[in-house]
Amino acid sequence: MADEPPSPPLPQQPAPSPPAARTDPLAIVSLVLAILSWISCLLLASIPAIICGHKARSRIRRSNGALGGMNFAIAALIIAYLEIPFGVLGGIMLVDMIRAERVRLKELAVQQKEITSEDGKLKVTTSGFWVQRTDLNKRASLQASRKDKELYVIVISYPKSTDSPMTLEQRHQTMRDQMTKDMANSSATTPVSITIDEHPALQDEITGTQKDSVLTFLHSTVDDGDSFHQILAWTLKSRWDANKAELADVTSSFHSEK
Secondary structure: OOOOOOOOOOOOOOOOOOOOOEEOHHHHHHHHHHHHHHHHOOHHHHHHHHHHHHHHHHHHHHOOOOEEOHHHHHHHHHHHHHHHHHHHHHHHHHHHHHHHHHHHHHHHHHOOEEEEOOOOOEEEEEOOOOEEOOOOOOOOOEEEEEHHHOEEEEEEEEEOOOOOOOOHHHHHHHHHHHHHHHOEEEEEOOOEEEEEOOEEEEEEEEEEEEOOEEEEEEEEEEEOOOEEEEEEEEEEHHHHHHHHHHHHHHHHOOEEOO
8 A cells, every 4th residue: 555645734824923011001091190290280199190100110010021011101200300409499489479468468558658639639649559540430539439448438528609509418418318318228327526627517327229339328417618428338238247347447547638
């Protein structure tokens, strides 16, 4: 019997390829934290980014190829370390800005500022927070406000030479009646006699709703001999108790030149 031909060799099975490396989640976390620290200038975010970055590098090295993401970890470390000097510098600048703002506010609080009428004959003395206005009342000769506390003051003058003959009490009552009429749910305290700028004056408080706002006015009328000066200092009723003293100080600082 003839010899049988030899069997062809069986094809060799290819060796199984190693599983693809899985990106270490810690590397991604470190990169995200590093980017956030850079965008938002948060120095505190760069610290955990550095910690996570170093841990991720260590885990990737020990994984024998099972974990990837080394480039992410390295990028996170670079960004986070660069953020540290910028964060420190930004922190120093922020502290300086806060300190400067505190100094500015303190200076404004103690500053004595004179706000005068256009003709220079009327004036009030305020802190540096107050500014002159021209849009509060068309009839007012002097107007000012403190925006941060919503405080306002105006002075309306009535020369006796052009005004119908009135006493101090009558002039004060006329304005008082007009104000209570123009406001809803209005009320007023009893007028009291005081002295402003060494002149006789009457003063009361008037509260009411005007344009959907509940306001309280310190209403004063001064008789300087030649004119009656109506001084209206006001704010929101909810702010009245906290700011009444300042409005009273501004009112009592009123001075008129004949």
